[in-house]
Amino acid sequence: MATLTVPDQLPPVAEDSDRLHSAFQGWGTDEGAIISILAHRNAKQRSLIRQTYAETHGEDLLKALDKELSSDFERAVLLWTLHPAERDALLANEAIRKLTPKHFVILEIACTRTPRDLFLVKEEYHARFKRSIEEDVAYHTTGDFRKLLVPLVTAYRYDGPEVNAALATSEAKILHEKISEKAYNDEELIRIISTRSKAQLNATFNHYNDQFGTAINKDLKTDPDNDYLKFLRAAVKCLTWPEKYFEKVLRLAIKGLGTDEEALTRVVVTRAEVDMKRIVEEYYRINSVPLDQAIKGDTSGDYERMLLALIGNDNA
Amino acid sequence: MATLTVPDQLPPVAEDSDRLHSAFQGWGTDEGAIISILAHRNAKQRSLIRQTYAETHGEDLLKALDKELSSDFERAVLLWTLHPAERDALLANEAIRKLTPKHFVILEIACTRTPRDLFLVKEEYHARFKRSIEEDVAYHTTGDFRKLLVPLVTAYRYDGPEVNAALATSEAKILHEKISEKAYNDEELIRIISTRSKAQLNATFNHYNDQFGTAINKDLKTDPDNDYLKFLRAAVKCLTWPEKYFEKVLRLAIKGLGTDEEALTRVVVTRAEVDMKRIVEEYYRINSVPLDQAIKGDTSGDYERMLLALIGNDNA
Structure with missing residues (x-):
């Protein structure tokens, strides 16, 4: 893909x-x-x-x-040329060091990489920054964001396909209870989301939908201005439907007057070798415009050519 | 050693x-x-x-x-024969599955192994139990124990010798504040203890001693019956003076009428290849009785011979 x-x-x-x-x-x-x-x-x-x-x-x-x-083309080429683990370590460090840490970039790395790849990022982070990624994330974040983000970035999840159906049922119930009580930062909710394998979480979220009639992310949409809720929804998406998450990042990066080149570059260079095909499909499904068209409309020159080459369209 | x-x-x-x-x-x-x-x-x-x-x-x-x-000899030989990471995965799983989880065994594995070795334990845990160690620890523990133990077992600490002296000073101050307020389960205190490298923590605890005139573990001894405080002191010891921690486990296992063979075996088989020499020295320093004497007094037969062989004394 x-x-x-x-x-x-x-x-x-x-x-x-x-x-x-x-x-x-x-x-x-x-x-x-x-x-x-x-x-x-x-x-x-x-x-x-x-x-x-x-x-x-x-x-x-x-x-x-x-x-x-120079500029956007340079950043795209440099990031792309790096080894994925090295690139993620750099992106995470850059996101953490901002005055307002870019929680979403760290979340994205923590939740969309395989557990093994995330471990390689941690090793690169050690080697390059002489600190651990979780140490920096824990130090530079606060409140509910920290409560959720630190365990997400620290976890070494099980990566196998096994699913415990009884557990999926009981934990779907716990999630539903906590969400009904608006206890979005509850320990049990964070425990489930930050420790269970992706296959298990997928089963749990499906049970949630079946048992309670609404998708978990719909129930997490009660307050559209609550940044922590947005963050929690992004975690759920990154863990189980990463292409939906990345489609939205691309959409927001492209739409409107300006372009968010940082986000656009990040998604293209980090996913081109992984699941970009699915993201391209999802983008078309949601926007009825092919992603390459959208990129052509918003970028130019070598930067445009580089992005198009990475998404498999060299005839720019 | x-x-x-x-x-x-x-x-x-x-x-x-x-x-x-x-x-x-x-x-x-x-x-x-x-x-x-x-x-x-x-x-x-x-x-x-x-x-x-x-x-x-x-x-x-x-x-x-x-x-x-059979019996204690069997357990000692079996545990010893296992690869260290496999052994730790088994010991951790056994400790977690108890009706009352043996928090100290998990703490010991989380804090006295090198970050790299702890990672190998996590891999073995995945392979054998089809779940992650942190997933099981988070599921089977509650309250303050969970709050501290989950990040400890999940962490992949930086393992280099670099120390940031300014950070050691400022974090010693944070620790002292929280301990003075008896906020032993405070987020910041847990963040520092669960994410900083051992070298950094060592510097921080030294600064604590220098700046405030008491060792951190003395300040954590206000209430001798508080199990969580005992646990927190054990974490501090395991991270920075593991031989002191293990000496005490051995002392408690041996002293009194019965013997705690489980603890005795665990310490001997897990440390014989690592730092048992230092533990033997520490044991003698504290008890004025050589450890081999103490073991001879409390055990017998093949079990005794096995333990003595592992601590370097075959002339039992």
Whole structure:
């Protein structure tokens, strides 16, 4: 379900590395070459290119890209070139260090990555920042956001397909009770959402719907201005229907007068290798406009070309 | 600082495996042979023996041991033979499933293992129980114990030596404030204890002592009957002076009329390969009786011989 396309016949890594090096030489930069190579290599291949580039040209490819490129295109290329775990560690750290922490970015990383991938992010975070991600999240957040976000980011959920139906029934009931009492920050509610496996939560939310006649996220919509409720709904979505969550992030990033390039870039670079195809479908289903059209309408130049290449549309 | 002794010249794994198989043949069981082999092989070697035994004799070594041995000796040999992460996953699960969960066993595993080793325990827990350890701990505990224990067991702490002195000062102050207010289950206090690296916590507790003139654990001793306070003190000890914590577990297991074999076995098998030497020294410092003497006084037979072999004293 990735949109990333990799050529059937790959050139040798050394050739990719040399072509990138050539793209940086002379007066201008050959952005087209950068896109045609990097936007069509998977994480492992990019990492090999980076390694070979450093060995051959004595410089980190990211540094070279940083010198040559600028603005939104630069950010998209740099983030994309990073290894996914490294990229997530950087995105999370950037989100935490803001004066108003970007809770949603951290939530997104905590809940849409596989437990194993989230663990790799934690390792990268240790290595790069000499602290743990949960330590920073716990330190920089407060109140209900902290109460929910810290266990979400800390969890190492079970990732198997097994579902305990009796537990799904009983925990759907607990969730319904707490939500009826508007006890949205209740310990039991947070325990269930932050510790159960995604398969188990999916079963629990289905039982919720069946037993009580409304989807859990509808019941969490009582107060549209409550930011914590928005956050809780996003957690439910990220854990069980990530494509719906990402569709909405894209929609909000694109709609209106300006464009939220940060969000647009983040979703495209983090999902192109994962489930972007589903997100593209969901986007079309909700907006009746293909995502590539929407991106063309809101972006331009190399940045546009890079995003379109990553969502599998190179004929921009 | 391990007490485990491994011969300089190791016999081939196949020979160990065959000698164990012979020890199970005929009328009796050769317990001496079992001790002389297993109690003198490290985790990797035991794991190779287990693998070879299964391949050669078509049975899991643990199953064979289970059939041949009994009572305290059996439990000590079985727990010892397991890979440390597997053993901890089993011990944690056993502790959680009790009618009254054994919070201290889980706390001990969460706080005295390295972050990396704790992660391996979590992986083993997933594989064996098809659930996450934090999911089970959160489900089976309540109140303040849960509030502290879940983040402790879930954390993936940073494990480096870096210390932020300014942070140690400011967080020592927070801890002192909360403890002065008797807010022992305060969110900030739990945040600090459950997320900071051990090196950082060590600095923070030292600052606490220097700034306020009392050790943090003395200030946590206001009410000797409060079980949660005992638990909090144990967490502080496990995180920064594990040998003190384990010395006390051993002392309580040995002293008085009966012996708590469960605790005695657990400490010896889980620490023999780690820091048992320091625990032995600490035990002597506090009790003026060598630990091997104390064990001889309280145990007998093969169980006694097994424990003594693991703490480096085979001339029982």
